[in-house]
Structures are given as C-alpha cells and as structure tokens.
Amino acid sequence: MSTTSTKRLSETPGSQASSVNIVKTDDDDYSTTPEFIYGGPFIKVEKPSPFINTATPINLQLQGTFKKSFAYYSLKERMPVILTKVIDYLSRESSKIKGSCGASDEDIRNYIQYITKLKNDLVTNKPYDLLKVDTPEAKRWNEWISAVDSPSYFLNTWVFTECYVYRRLREGCELNKTLEKFDPFDEQKAQSFNNSLEPMCIVAEKLATMLPPSDKDKRKADFITLLKICLWSNKCDLSLSMGEQVKLQNEGVKKSPSRDVIDPFQMILDLKDKILVDDSAKIADQVVVRAENIAKAIEGPPEAPAGEGEAPEGPPPPPCPSKFTVPQSVMFDIVCDNAGYELFTDLCLAHFLISQKIVQKVRFHVKKIPWFVSDVTPVDFQYVISSCAKSSYRREVPPDPKPDASEDSVEEPPRVVSSDSLQQLASAWEGFVQDGSFVVMCDDFWTSPHVYKDMKRYDPDLYRQLQFAACVLFKGDLNYRKLLGERNCNPTLGFEPALQGFLPAPIAACRTVKADLICGLPKGKWEQLNKVDEKWMEKGDYGVIQFCGKCEPLKVSDRPCPMYGDTCRGLVCS
DSSP: OOOEEEEEOOOOTTSOSOOOEEEEETTSOGGGSHHHHHTOOOOOOOOOOSOBSSOOOTTSBOBTTBTTSHHHHIIIIIHHHHHHHHHHHHHHTHHHHHHHHOOOHHHHHHHHHHHHHHHHHHHTTOBOOOOOSOSHHHHHHHHHHHHOSSOBTTTSBHHHHHHHHHHHHHHHHHTSGGGTTOOTTHHHHHHHHHHTHHHHHHHHHHHTTTSSOOOHHHHHHHHHHHHHHHHHHTTOOTTTTTTOOOOOOOOSSOOOTGGGSOOHHHHHHHTGGGEEEEOHHHHHHHHHHHHHHHHHHHHOSOOOOOOTTOOOOOOOOOOOGGGOSSOSSOEEEEEOOBSTHHHHHHHHHHHHHHHTTSOSEEEEEOOSSOOTTTBOOHHHHHHHHHHHHTOOOEEEEOOOOOTTOOTTSOOOOOEEEESHHHHHHHHHHHHHHHHTSEEEEOOGGGGSSOOGGGHHHHOHHHHHHHHTEEEEEEEHHHHHHHHTTTBOOOTTSOHHHHTTTOOSSOEEEEEEOOSSOOOOOOTTHHHHHHHHOTTGGGSSOOEEEEEEOOOOOOOOOSSOBTTTBTSOOSOOOO
16 A cells, blocks of 8 residues: 655745645655656645535536435446446347347447447546437437537536437447347346236236226226326336346235235335325326316217208318317327336226226327336337237245134135236237327437426427327326426425426326425425435335326417428328
8 A cells, every 4th residue: 555745845935825735655756746857846726626515406407516416326326337237238148139130240349339438428527429320310419419508427417418328329329220229228128027027917917807897986096096006116217226127025014925926006005105295086086077078079069950951061171280279089198117017007007098988099108219228119118018918927826824723724725826817908908009099109309308398499299299188197207307397496396386387288297206306295294204314315215196287278289280381181190
C-alpha cells in the first residue's frame, strides 16, 4: 500500500497568506512532477462540481446530478449493469444469434464495440452523440438532442437519458443490418414468462368465473379485483432488477404446502395495506358510466320514418376521423409496460371488459422497439398469446395439515394447478385479435423522451386517438413518471394537478412504486414511510391505483387526417 507525504509552503513576504498541501504518493516519481520541473508548488484549482449530495428537491425534474436520488443510482449502477448483460449475452450466445439473424462474427463484434462505447460514455458523463441512422424518427431525435440545454447523461433529465440509452441500443442493431430484428432482451423476457406460468394458470382459472354476464355488484367487484391483479403484476419489472428474474412472492405468511402456490388473488389480500392510493372502485364505476354514455351517443337519436312513397336512404357515409366528435366504438386503452405476466394480466382485464360488454374494443399501446428490458413490443404481444395457447403445466399441491384432525377425518384432495383454462383464454384472445376486438398500436411517441403533458405538442394525432377512449389505463413506473412530467412534486399533490393538463380522456394509473416521485398521498404518509425505510420508493413494494375523470372533450380536429391529409377517402381509419 502506498503512503502519502505532505509538504507545507510557508507564507513569504508579498505572497497571499496561504498554506498549501502538496500530496504525492510513494508510487510517484517526484522528479517527473510539475512541482519539481517548474519549481512549484502549484495550487490546485477546484472546479465547481455539477453533482449535489442531496435528494431531488421538490418540484424539480429528476436527473442524475442529485447524488442521493434514484436517478443518480440508476445511471451510475443499474444502467451500466444492463448494458454489460447485453454484451455478455452477445458473447455467450453468439452462435445462436448468428443462426437466428444471419449475422456474422463481425456484426456481433461491431455491436459489442458499439455498446461498450455507449456504456463508457454513460459512466463518464460524456455529451450525447447524435444518431447516425438516416430515418425521419432518428432525425427528430437529433433535433431533440440538439435542443437540450445540458446534453449529457447525468446533467439532463433522467427520463431523457434513459430513453436515449435504449434508443442508442436499438441504433446499434440498425447499423448492423443483419441485427435489425434482434431483441437483446428476448432471452430474459422468455425466461420471465416461463417463471410465471403457475400464477397465470391460477388467474386464468378464476377469470373463467368472471366472464359470463353478471349482476352489477359482482361485475364491479370483479373489475376491482382485476385492477389489483394488474397492479401487483407490475412488480415483475426486469429493468428495476437489472435483468435478474423477478418472481411473485406471498408475503408475511408462514410457509405451508398451499402457501407454496403463488396465488395472485391471495396476494391482493396480503398486500391490501401496501396500496397507498386506491381509486379502483371509482374507476369501476366511472368507466362503466362513461362507456354507457359513449354507446348512447354512437347510437344517436332514433331515425325519423321515411316519408310515404320515398325510398329509404342508405346509411350515411362514414365521416373523416378528423371530423369525429363521437368515437365510432366504445374503447378502452391500455398503455402497456412489461411483457410476460404483466401483459397477461392486462389481457385478462381486457377480456373481462369485452365479455361483460362494458366496451367493444381494447387498444394496447406497446413499444415499437425493445425498450427498458421487458417492455412489450408487438412481437412480445404475439409471443405471450401463442405461448399461453401452447402452454403445458400441471402441479398437484397437497392440502395444509389440519392440527385438530382425527384419524377418521377425510383428507382433502390435493389442489391441481393446470394450464387448461390458460389455453382456452389464449384461443379466445387469438379470436379477439383477428376480429379487431384487441388492437395493437405502437406509435413512435412511446419511445420518445417526452413527458405526456407535451404529447399534444409532439404528437397531436396520438393525443386525438387517445381522446376516443372511455378511459386510458397507464401501466408501470415509466408511464407514471411521464404522467407526472418527471417532476418531484409534493407527495400530497392531487393526481389531476400532477398531470399538468394532460387530459385526453379519463386517466387511470396502476403502478408499483419504483422511483422517487409520487402524488396523491394522504398528509403525513410520505414522512411516515420514510421513517420506516428511506428506500421504500425504489423497491416496488408499494403501489397506487389512481384516477382522474376530468378530460378534454372530443372536437372536430383543426388538423387534416393523419392518414389521408386534406382529402378524405371516405374510410373509417381510426
């Protein structure tokens, strides 16, 4: 181990009063130092550091300059690990990747070098590089990068940097044409799906009892239950875990044979005190009412009988989508987060809404490219449905022993968990995709760095599309951060003002808390939780189900139809 010696410079006449410590280690050759050569010593000038040893102040956007924030930790620790695991996957499975993509050794090496530079630039807080691919979307990205005040990894907003890193990760594939369809996270997503087969089987079996037409009270209770299933499925986030597999767990209960089964419905009971804001009943009530009102508006007033001797006229031609003031069908939108088990629960909720005739169509908004490790892409959407259809799972779970059971008592049969119901559900979902009841949409905006209050500015056509919905459900932490504008607002601020004017339709949010911003908490709750665990906002142990029923009315658009421009072709294209 090297030791340190210190020299003291005494004050000399006419000099500024100072004492300067010159620090050198025994490993240094003193004869090569500036002090020896130029007759120093030289006073070290400390440059002001952009990093502040504090958490993100209230009402500021999250960014990596605050060293006690989750943003700083994520950029310094989590994202480099995620990139390293992609490099490891490329090295470990290069033969498989070359076989599936037709890539060469050089393509793999080039991509590894590309990611290595990206990782080094990140950890050393370099300025952003512009994208090199020549596409309209990449050009827009370059415009956004050039417009940023502090275009470097730690100094810009956290959400911009995170999105930029994943967009660059995608660009590395685009620059190697053989890797254009390669998903660097496909192995992790497939493993996550397989790890969740048992809870999927249990939910599928229970969902079968929720689908037949039911009375108002049961329908509401089932709606609420499925919202909570959707909430806790958001714990399965491979981005938060840096790609490590996440398994659902029953919490706070002694182990027993029956508790060895990961039952999502039991989880709802176990975790009832971990939901910090629960607007699920409000969502169940108001979505149904709004859907009924939209259905009545679509039907319109009864037609007047045709006059005597007049031939009945045919139906009027469909209006241009930009002229709609009433949606053409009753729709519910889900802005998806993770693939695998979480997408499965989203599909279950969508199936329930259609089966109960609450809505006619569910639109799933997914990412166009691999994103945040486990986010849903169109390929993942199809993979989950087809994998459920082909699933083969069966397990017998012995009952818990009864402490007061006599020798003559009849032993309960084992519980059987199987994939029979799961296969039936998947068959129905394939039909919904084919007949248009399920629609998959993947607009570029979802992989942009913009927060949602700016959607109308950057993608007004998508904003108008969302206005057709009876409700838009946003899943997960990244969507929640973008809903709140990546701003560390006061934790007691209401959900509606936290949205900062983003009101295309009634907004619902299901999110397990994995970043240090939140709104709508009861007074004193945030401080209470901080006393118990100052890292509680980073672990996904708590959740919120929040709702804002206020929305902007659907009006005739002042913009031409995005599909056809100023000339309407007479087609319904929404």
